[in-house]
Amino acid sequence: MATDRTRAAILNAAEQLYAERGFSDVTLRDIVAAANVNLAAVNYHFGSKDELIAELFVTRSIATNRERLKELKAAEDEGRGRAPIEAVLRSLVGPTLRGCLGPDRERATAARFMIRASIEAVPPIRKIRNREISHLRRFAAAMGRSLPDVAEVDIYWGLHFALAMAHQTIRDGERLDKLSGGLCDLDDVDAVIARVVTAATLALTARRTGAAGAKAQRA
Amino acid sequence: MATDRTRAAILNAAEQLYAERGFSDVTLRDIVAAANVNLAAVNYHFGSKDELIAELFVTRSIATNRERLKELKAAEDEGRGRAPIEAVLRSLVGPTLRGCLGPDRERATAARFMIRASIEAVPPIRKIRNREISHLRRFAAAMGRSLPDVAEVDIYWGLHFALAMAHQTIRDGERLDKLSGGLCDLDDVDAVIARVVTAATLALTARRTGAAGAKAQRA
DNA sequence: GATAGTTTCATACAACTGTTTGAATTGCAA
DNA sequence: TTGCAATTCAAACAGTTGTATGAAACTATC
Numbered sequence: 001m002a003t004d005r006t007r008a009a010i011l012n013a014a015e016q017l018y019a020e021r022g023f024s025d026v027t028l029r030d031i032v033a034a035a036n037v038n039l040a041a042v043n044y045h046f047g048s049k050d051e052l053i054a055e056l057f058v059t060r061s062i063a064t065n066r067e068r069l070k071e072l073k074a075a076e077d078e079g080r081g082r083a084p085i086e087a088v089l090r091s092l093v094g095p096t097l098r099g100c101l102g103p104d105r106e107r108a109t110a111a112r113f114m115i116r117a118s119i120e121a122v123p124p125i126r127k128i129r130n131r132e133i134s135h136l137r138r139f140a141a142a143m144g145r146s147l148p149d150v151a152e153v154d155i156y157w158g159l160h161f162a163l164a165m166a167h168q169t170i171r172d173g174e175r176l177d178k179l180s181g182g183l184c185d186l187d188d189v190d191a192v193i194a195r196v197v198t199a200a201t202l203a204l205t206a207r208r209t210g211a212a213g214a215k216a217q218r219a
Numbered sequence: 220m221a222t223d224r225t226r227a228a229i230l231n232a233a234e235q236l237y238a239e240r241g242f243s244d245v246t247l248r249d250i251v252a253a254a255n256v257n258l259a260a261v262n263y264h265f266g267s268k269d270e271l272i273a274e275l276f277v278t279r280s281i282a283t284n285r286e287r288l289k290e291l292k293a294a295e296d297e298g299r300g301r302a303p304i305e306a307v308l309r310s311l312v313g314p315t316l317r318g319c320l321g322p323d324r325e326r327a328t329a330a331r332f333m334i335r336a337s338i339e340a341v342p343p344i345r346k347i348r349n350r351e352i353s354h355l356r357r358f359a360a361a362m363g364r365s366l367p368d369v370a371e372v373d374i375y376w377g378l379h380f381a382l383a384m385a386h387q388t389i390r391d392g393e394r395l396d397k398l399s400g401g402l403c404d405l406d407d408v409d410a411v412i413a414r415v416v417t418a419a420t421l422a423l424t425a426r427r428t429g430a431a432g433a434k435a436q437r438a
Numbered sequence: 439g440a441t442a443g444t445t446t447c448a449t450a451c452a453a454c455t456g457t458t459t460g461a462a463t464t465g466c467a468a
Numbered sequence: 469t470t471g472c473a474a475t476t477c478a479a480a481c482a483g484t485t486g487t488a489t490g491a492a493a494c495t496a497t498c
Contacts, residue, residue: 022339023243024242024243024339119338120241120243120339132394133394133397133398136398137398140398152399152402153399153402153403156395156398156399156402156403157395157403157414159398160387160388160391160395160398160403161384161387161415161418163387164383164384164386164387164388165380165383165384167383167387168379168380168382168383168386168387169379169383172379175351175352176375176376176379178352179352179355179356179359179375179378179379180371180372180375183371183372183375184372184375184376184379195376195422196380198422198425199380199418199421199422202418202421202422202425203414203417203418203421203422206417206421
């Protein structure tokens with residue numbers, strides 16, 4: 001119990017490698033080489049490769065959710081229970097976008113690991129991932145409080161689209177950068193968040209009556 | 220040269236398995252078992268596993284791009300060179316969404332394979348995938364013709380967001396279904412396409428002056 | 439129907455995977 | 469220091485992977 005240094009080294013190396021190259025391309029031998037520990041240490045400390053991944057995912061998942069909920073609570077407290085929809089959306093996509101695109105390298109690794117986890121959906125993660133649904137439900141509820149006139153189905157679509165835009169921006173930002181010839185600035189994280197939040201807000205509010213949608217059709 | 224049946228059987232089985240379970244989870248032995256051919260047939264007909272994947276990707280990539288461009292051309296011809304932005308966006312996201320969510324199982328396999336390819340980005344695909352950029356550039360140009368007042372940077376972001384929403388709907392539609400308790404109907408493909416197109420259109424047109432964005436901020 | 443070229447097949451190969459083993463080493467309490 | 473548990477280590481394990489081999493089966497041409 002004296003030194004958990006080995007454990008920590010494995011966790012750090014694994015997270016970084018998984019974030020960079022994905023789960024299927026990283027072997028235990030890659031991890032132990034990066035962590036400078038013995039091969040058997042992984043099984044000794046974690047039991048198996050899957051349990052290592054699961055522990056990594058659970059830890060990061062809890063941290064991300066806590067950060068989101070903290071921002072959501074702050075926004076709702078400020079508005080005495082009803083936060084502006086933009087604030088709700090920002091608390092949903094902000095932490096991940098800031099984590100992945102921001103300058104803090106340690107946070108970027110953590111955030112990118114979570115993106116990998118949501119993309120590759122390797123077995124040990126798939127089992128745990130259902131909890132995320134209940135987490136997202138709390139945001140759907142908060143969005144419903146912000147927009148009481150919007151139908152429930154539209155709330156879910158808006159939540160889905162917001163996550164889609166944030167997610168894809170992180171995952172395929174490189175393509176957007178190439179496509180636009182560097183015109184789209186991904187380093188200005190706040191501007192990116194604002195774009196995602198604005199786009200999602202428009203999708204949510206325009207659907208309310210259908211009039212805005214029809215207007216857009218004619219434009 | 221008499222029977223290319225083996226070749227075709229391998230291609231079909233491989234595409235289906237890759238679409239269902241992803242690249243890293245499917246082995247050559249899985250493929251040849253599903254295709255009812257000998258293990259060595261893959262290397263005999265394609266040279267290697269990577270070349271099989273590459274051929275599959277190139278074929279499907281060309282087909283998808285052709286379908287998109289056909290719809291785009293039809294829309295632009297009808298408007299004498301300037302299609303409504305909704306029509307341009309529909310020609311961009313329509314083929315893939317219809318393919319993945321529609322009832323045609325063969326098309327669904329092809330479309331889901333392409334989604335896998337864009338997600339997992341396995342080495343043999345990564346090399347070819349750069350061509351996609353130039354394909355998307357043609358849509359950015361068409362969008363620019365539809366919305367001459369919108370800044371180029373906003374066009375790229377709108378294109379990016381449209382693909383993001385379509386993409387994520389296919390990839391994680393199951394989560395949306397669970398989250399909404401079945402409220403969000405993914406089987407009504409036209410309705411899904413309309414949602415994506417409308418949301419992207421709003422994001423594109425609202426950014427023009429910034430007023431709509433500000434209005435949305437107050438809502 | 440013999441021959442040459444193509445395609446199939448069972449089998450083996452070398453490399454790599456996650457995991458296990460048992461001995462060596464370490465750290466700490468008595 | 470002695471003794472005991474926790475940890476590290478090199479080595480090997482069994483299983484799977486993509487690929488290669490050479491013989492067998494087939495097909496078409498003469």
